[in-house]
Amino acid sequence: MKTKSSTTIRDVARLANVSIGTVSRVLNDRPAVSEKTRGRVRSAIEELDYTPNPIARQLSIGRSLTIGIIQPYITLPSYIERLHGVQNVLANSEYDLVIFNVDNPAQRNAYFKDLSYKIRVDGVLIVSLPPSDEQVEYFSKARIPIVLIDAYHPKMFCIIADDVKGARIATRHLLKLGHRKIAYLSDYVDSPFHPSMKYRFLGYREVLKEAGIPFNPAYVIEGPRGRTNAQAMAKQLLELKDPPTAIFAACDTQAIGVIDAAQEMGLKVPERLSVIGYDNIPDAAYHNLTTIDQSLQDSGARGAQMLLDVLGDPKKSPCTQYVNINLLRRKTTAPPPS
Amino acid sequence: MKTKSSTTIRDVARLANVSIGTVSRVLNDRPAVSEKTRGRVRSAIEELDYTPNPIARQLSIGRSLTIGIIQPYITLPSYIERLHGVQNVLANSEYDLVIFNVDNPAQRNAYFKDLSYKIRVDGVLIVSLPPSDEQVEYFSKARIPIVLIDAYHPKMFCIIADDVKGARIATRHLLKLGHRKIAYLSDYVDSPFHPSMKYRFLGYREVLKEAGIPFNPAYVIEGPRGRTNAQAMAKQLLELKDPPTAIFAACDTQAIGVIDAAQEMGLKVPERLSVIGYDNIPDAAYHNLTTIDQSLQDSGARGAQMLLDVLGDPKKSPCTQYVNINLLRRKTTAPPPS
DNA sequence: CTGAAAGCGCTAACAA
DNA sequence: TTGTTAGCGCTTTCAG
Numbered sequence: 164m165k166t167k168s169s170t171t172i173r174d175v176a177r178l179a180n181v182s183i184g185t186v187s188r189v190l191n192d193r194p195a196v197s198e199k200t201r202g203r204v205r206s207a208i209e210e211l212d213y214t215p216n217p218i219a220r221q222l223s224i225g226r227s228l229t230i231g232i233i234q235p236y237i238t239l240p241s242y243i244e245r246l247h248g249v250q251n252v253l254a255n256s257e258y259d260l261v262i263f264n265v266d267n268p269a270q271r272n273a274y275f276k277d278l279s280y281k282i283r284v285d286g287v288l289i290v291s292l293p294p295s296d297e298q299v300e301y302f303s304k305a306r307i308p309i310v311l312i313d314a315y316h317p318k319m320f321c322i323i324a325d326d327v328k329g330a331r332i333a334t335r336h337l338l339k340l341g342h343r344k345i346a347y348l349s350d351y352v353d354s355p356f357h358p359s360m361k362y363r364f365l366g367y368r369e370v371l372k373e374a375g376i377p378f379n380p381a382y383v384i385e386g387p388r389g390r391t392n393a394q395a396m397a398k399q400l401l402e403l404k405d406p407p408t409a410i411f412a413a414c415d416t417q418a419i420g421v422i423d424a425a426q427e428m429g430l431k432v433p434e435r436l437s438v439i440g441y442d443n444i445p446d447a448a449y450h451n452l453t454t455i456d457q458s459l460q461d462s463g464a465r466g467a468q469m470l471l472d473v474l475g476d477p478k479k480s481p482c483t484q485y486v487n488i489n490l491l492r493r494k495t496t497a498p499p500p501s
Numbered sequence: 502m503k504t505k506s507s508t509t510i511r512d513v514a515r516l517a518n519v520s521i522g523t524v525s526r527v528l529n530d531r532p533a534v535s536e537k538t539r540g541r542v543r544s545a546i547e548e549l550d551y552t553p554n555p556i557a558r559q560l561s562i563g564r565s566l567t568i569g570i571i572q573p574y575i576t577l578p579s580y581i582e583r584l585h586g587v588q589n590v591l592a593n594s595e596y597d598l599v600i601f602n603v604d605n606p607a608q609r610n611a612y613f614k615d616l617s618y619k620i621r622v623d624g625v626l627i628v629s630l631p632p633s634d635e636q637v638e639y640f641s642k643a644r645i646p647i648v649l650i651d652a653y654h655p656k657m658f659c660i661i662a663d664d665v666k667g668a669r670i671a672t673r674h675l676l677k678l679g680h681r682k683i684a685y686l687s688d689y690v691d692s693p694f695h696p697s698m699k700y701r702f703l704g705y706r707e708v709l710k711e712a713g714i715p716f717n718p719a720y721v722i723e724g725p726r727g728r729t730n731a732q733a734m735a736k737q738l739l740e741l742k743d744p745p746t747a748i749f750a751a752c753d754t755q756a757i758g759v760i761d762a763a764q765e766m767g768l769k770v771p772e773r774l775s776v777i778g779y780d781n782i783p784d785a786a787y788h789n790l791t792t793i794d795q796s797l798q799d800s801g802a803r804g805a806q807m808l809l810d811v812l813g814d815p816k817k818s819p820c821t822q823y824v825n826i827n828l829l830r831r832k833t834t835a836p837p838p839s
Numbered sequence: 840c841t842g843a844a845a846g847c848g849c850t851a852a853c854a855a
Numbered sequence: 856t857t858g859t860t861a862g863c864g865c866t867t868t869c870a871g
Contacts, residue, residue, distance in 0.1 A: 169644075171864055182842045187866055197840060217621050218565060219864030222556045222847050243576045261599045283555050304550075306507075390728075391787055426765055449729055509848055520858045525850060535856060557848030560863050 170211045179207035190215055227283045229259040230470060233274050234290035235356045237264045239388070240416065240444040241459055245290060245312065248463025256471055258285070265292065268355060272298075278305040286470045288312055293358050294319075308473040312466040314358060320473060321483035322466040324457040326359040329488045330366025333411050333439050333455050336490055338374055341498045342409040342437060345371070346382040346400050348393060348421060349413030360385075363413050363441065382407055393420025394427070401428055401436070408499035409437035415447045415454055422450060422495065433497035443491055451494035462486045508549045517545035528553055565621045567597040568808060571612050572628035573694045575602045577726070578754065578782040579797055583628060583650065586801025594809055596623065603630065606693060610636075616643040624808045626650055631696050632657075646811040650804040652696060658811060659821035660804040662795040664697040667826045668704025671749050671777050671793050674828055676712055679836045680747040680775060683709070684720040684738050686731060686759060687751030698723075701751050701779065720745055731758025732765070739766055739774070746837035747775035753785045753792055760788060760833065771835035781829055789832035800824045 172190075176183040181200055188196050189204045196204075207213075221227050232249060236242055246262075253260050261284065265271045275298050278287060286308040293314040294302065302309055302319070310320040337345050347367045352360045364383075371378060381403060384396045393412065397420060400407060412418035418440030422432055430436045440447055443456035465484060473479050510528075514521040519538055526534050527542045534542075545551075559565050570587060574580055584600075591598050599622065603609045613636050616625065624646040631652040632640065640647055640657075648658040675683050685705045690698045702721075709716060719741060722734045731750065735758060738745060750756035756778030763774045770776055778785055781794035803822060811817050 173864080183865080184842060184844090184867080185840085188841090191866080195840060200841080216560075216864055218556055218560045219847090220866075222554075222560050222849090222863085223865045223867085225847065227556060238576055238578070238581045240576070389784075391784065423761065446727075446729065511848080521849080522851085522858060522860090523856085526857090529850080533856060538856080554848050557863090558850075560847085560865090561849045561851085563863065 169216070170213045172213075172215065174211055175204065175207045175213050178211060179204045226285050228257055229261055229284050230286045230288065230467075230474075231261050231263055231284040232288040232290065233263045233265060233271070233292060234288075235265040235271070235292065237262065240446065241414065241442045242290065244444060244459035245463035245466075248460035248465075249288060249467045250463075251460070252464045252467040252471070258471075258474075265356075276301055278302060278307070278309075286310075286474050288466050288470060289314065290466075291356060291358065293355075308470060308477065310466050310470045310473070312462055315483065318481055320469055320479075320481050322462050322469060322486060323483060324359075324462065324486040324488055326362035327366040327369070329441065329455045329457060330363040330411075331370050332366075332488065332490050333441065334367050334370035336453075336492075336496065337409045337411065337437060337439060338370065340409075340437065340496060343376055344379075344382070344405070344407040344409065344499075345376075346384070346407035346410045347413070348383075348396055348400065348410055348417055349385050350388050350417070351385050360413055367411060388414070388416065390416050390420040390423065393417035394423040395420075397421040397424035398428065401425070401430065407436075409439070409496070412438065412440050415440035415442045415444045415452060418452055418454065418495075419446060419450055422452070433495050435500055437496040437499070439496055447491075448493075453493045453496040454491050455488060456491045457488050458486045507554070508551045510551075510553065512549055513542065513545045513551050516549060517542045564623050566595055567599055567622050568624045568626065568805075568812075569599050569601055569622040570626040570628065571601045571603060571609070571630060572626075573603040573609070573630065575600065578784065579752065579780045580628065582782060582797035583801035583804075586798035586803075587626060587805045588801075589798070590802045590805040590809070596809075596812075603694075614639055616640060616645070616647075624648075624812050626804050626808060627652065628804075629694060629696065646808060646815065648804050648808045648811070650800055653821065656819055658807055658817075658819050660800050660807060660824060661821060662697075662800065662824040662826055664700035665704040665707070667779065667793045667795060668701040668749075668751075669708050670704075670826065670828050671779065672705050672708040674791075674830075674834065675747045675749065675775060675777060676708065678747075678775065678834060681714055682720070682743070682745040682747070682837075683714075684722070684745035684748045685751070686721075686734055686738065686748055686755055687723050688726050688755070689723050698751055705749060726752070726754065728754050728758040728761065731755035732761040733758075735759040735762035736766065739763070739768065745774075747777070747834070750776065750778050753778035753780045753782045753790060756790055756792065756833075757784060757788055760790070771833050773838055775834040775837070777834055785829075786831075791831045791834040792829050794825075794827055794829045796825045 172183050172186050176186045186204055189201050234242055263274050271292055289311050291313045294316055299316055299318055312322045315321050315323050350357050350360050352364050384400055386392050386396050410421050412421050418438050421438050425432045425436045432438055440452050440454035443454050447454050510521045510524050514524045524542055527539050572580055601612050609630055627649050629651045632654055637654055637656055650660045653659050653661050688695050688698050690702050724730050724734050748759050750759050756776050759776050760770055763770050768774045778790050778792035781792050785792050
């Protein structure tokens with residue numbers, strides 16, 4: 164197949180009466196060009212409305228100048244937040260970002276394998292998808308820098324939040340307010356796509372134990388993500404003979420669903436029911452939701468920056484950075500009704 | 502800069518004792534290769550764990566084998582639906598998809614301009630972003646096929662839904678049930694990013710007029726997207742001295758917000774208030790929302806298919822396809838309270 | 840400071 | 856059926 168007859172570096176060279184080498188030099192802002200010829204080349208470029216072919220450039224320099232991000236559920240607010248963080252730092256780099264959305268485990272595995280050949284990117288960010296040891300093997304064969312965000316593996320670069328700690332903070336907050344009947348509502352605790360759920364649950368249990376509160380399985384409910392689902396689950400909790408006075412929801416979207424349920428049942432929040440979420444998505448502020456802020460944007464930004472660093476210095480060895488976590492007291496938590 | 506020392510077609514050729522031409526042939530499934538050598542090449546490929554460099558291939562064949570999709574708000578359910586449609590058809594093609602997310606008009610304009618040079622894609626899908634005549638000029642300079650989804654321009658390939666018609670259907674449905682006090686709740690009618698809003702509003706007004714119902718500005722409210730915002734807006738509507746008996750929300754997310762409001766105020770749906778949405782997003786089924794189905798997935802799929810067709814036959818001339826629209830009666834509409 | 844020329848890894852005539 | 860070779864459009868030595 165014949166290639167598009169677009170203007171090439173050669174056309175520019177001809178018009179400016181220089182060699183293609185020189186054009187390339189001005190294209191890449193190399194110093195070794197006299198101002199005079201540089202000017203001539205510039206106008207030629209202008210006149211021809213020339214723009215370099217990135218593919219040729221990539222082949223020549225041996226890099227694709229794009230980095231990939233593999234993440235599940237691009238539609239969830241928390242993922243979007245992190246994505247924004249990534250985009251912000253990449254915007255100032257020479258790299259483009261391409262998004263690989265993962266809808267199911269098979270797809271995830273496919274991408275992970277493809278990393279070693281098909282996907283030609285210079286680096287990749289993997290979000291919330293903890294790789295198995297075997298997969299880490301694939302990765303090392305791929306020989307491209309990878310950083311994990313919201314997932315951990317000892318042999319890889321990681322940006323993580325300490326979910327156990329966050330959950331502890333949330334639970335303690337409720338405890339300090341005087342609650343004893345604290346329920347935990349979350350996404351499936353063992354979901355391969357939401358590894359944090361497990362750790363948040365751990366933090367919750369730990370603190371309860373510390374406080375000498377016996378674990379009550381009836382106070383734990385898990386189910387699919389989504390505000391509406393959470394509403395239904397919360398309702399179940401609130402219809403117990405001995406309902407909780409506080410609910411810790413493992414993510415803000417679910418916390419908002421809990422508020423819906425309370426409202427539906429005529430329970431004032433926080434007077435009759437305290438609700439605390441996790442993530443601090445934008446909507447949380449709107450609902451005045453007390454929550455755990457885990458610097459979502461920042462985690463994306465730092466992941467991207469870390470990748471850029473590794474790209475700049477491939478000899479760096481794996482390390483993990485922790486993201487800040489803190490309690491954001493807003494208006495949905497208060498002492499329990501007396 | 503030195504290129505990665507990855508294995509190339511030459512290594513395979515050497516190992517299999519053939520020329521690189523032959524390797525290329527088996528790589529591309531060309532017939533003119535004896536089964537014997539084909540086998541030899543295959544094992545060499547296997548043994549070396551070789552995978553062709555797509556960038557080199559792209560440069561050679563003069564195509565990037567990727568198509569771009571420019572769309573606003575990748576986070577909204579309706580966009581995700583369309584995206585799935587696109588991905589489904591592209592999955593069976595030789596093309597990769599890269600997503601360009603638009604957050605604001607400046608970004609949109611940048612992408613539109615870049616189309617003519619920076620973004621090297623073989624074709625692009627533009628969703629919900631009606632181009633100006635001037636922009637269509639840029640596009641023609643870009644010389645790559647473009648199809649518009651959910652947007653119209655006479656000189657371009659388009660996949661659209663007749664929003665006026667959809668709104669008519671919705672409004673008539675309410676009318677037939679006996680409603681006379683029908684409110685309209687929507688995203689900003691003049692949003693540059695949601696052109697359909699304008700048409701849906703038109704359909705609503707038309708039908709009211711036909712029915713001889715005077716237009717009541719108090720029954721029209723617009724505001725930012727989002728379930729929670731819609732809830733607040735609906736509340737306003739329902740607190741009027743003479744509240745509507747039915748609300749037509751211009752998108753499902755907002756319709757769900759309306760249901761929230763009704764619930765908050767203790768108004769049974771549909772007994773006391775009828776609600777109809779638009780789009781038929783997955784959540785709509787969950788809420789039993791009566792709505793207008795506009796085949797979102799299908800619109801994405803057809804757009805992608807149309808683009809593939811043009812890519813296959815560049816001489817095709819612009820045409821526009823309409824997507825199916827129909828009323829989905831579920832449980833949120835009923836005759837008005839007597 | 841500038842030009843010539845050798846690749847980057849692959850495809851696609853053209854010969855053999 | 857296979858090998859040879861000339862590009863694709865750019866970057867980057869290496870001379871001059």
